[in-house]
Amino acid sequence: MKRYVLNIEEVWQAYSNSLRAMLKSKISDPDDVEDLLQEILIKTHRNIGTLRAQDKLKPWLFQLANNTVIDFYRKRGTARDAEPVDLWYEHSEPDVKQQLSECVVPFVRTLPQKTADLLLAVDIEGRSQKAYAAELGVSYSTLKSRVQRGRLKLREAFEQCCHLELDRQGRVVEYRKRQERCGDC
Numbered sequence: 001m002k003r004y005v006l007n008i009e010e011v012w013q014a015y016s017n018s019l020r021a022m023l024k025s026k027i028s029d030p031d032d033v034e035d036l037l038q039e040i041l042i043k044t045h046r047n048i049g050t051l052r053a054q055d056k057l058k059p060w061l062f063q064l065a066n067n068t069v070i071d072f073y074r075k076r077g078t079a080r081d082a083e084p085v086d087l088w089y090e091h092s093e094p095d096v097k098q099q100l101s102e103c104v105v106p107f108v109r110t111l112p113q114k115t116a117d118l119l120l121a122v123d124i125e126g127r128s129q130k131a132y133a134a135e136l137g138v139s140y141s142t143l144k145s146r147v148q149r150g151r152l153k154l155r156e157a158f159e160q161c162c163h164l165e166l167d168r169q170g171r172v173v174e175y176r177k178r179q180e181r182c183g184d185c
Contacts, residue, residue, distance in 0.1 A: 017174040
């Protein structure tokens with residue numbers, strides 16, 4: 001049986017923010033999140049030698065984190081014994097998507113007027129791209145291309161303000177403001 005030698009510091013640097021985001025989605029108390037993150041680090045350090053395939057690292061880590069959350073709630077008792085303050089779904093902090101959604105319109109308004117109008121109509125107001133293309137008198141494929149270019153410009157604007165950590169599907173899982181380049185949105 002082949003074992004892989006992995007550098008725990010590199011593993012932790014690569015995955016700690018994603019693990020923290022996952023924990024925040026399940027645990028309401030920030031102190032508990034940090035405690036569980038440390039517990040996961042210890043379990044990772046102790047058990048990483050049991051990993052048989054390096055490409056299984058991420059699923060292994062997240063299964064470890066999920067089991068740690070389950071153990072956390074088991075230690076707290078059953079749901080009937082739990083206090084509302086202990087329940088993650090009672091008053092969880094806004095997730096990354098909710099936090100960044102508050103910044104979308106201000107960032108869109110920093111784009112050139114035509115691009116901003118296009119993104120506001122399609123992405124914010126939810127207007128059909130086909131109908132909007134007909135209204136503007138342009139082909140549907142032209143409008144789709146403009147929307148894609150506009151979204152890229154919007155992403156660039158976000159990335160100038162914030163460091164974004166994305167998952168494999170390109171969804172934001174964590175972000176940090178770049179203080180020197182960003183005002184409040």
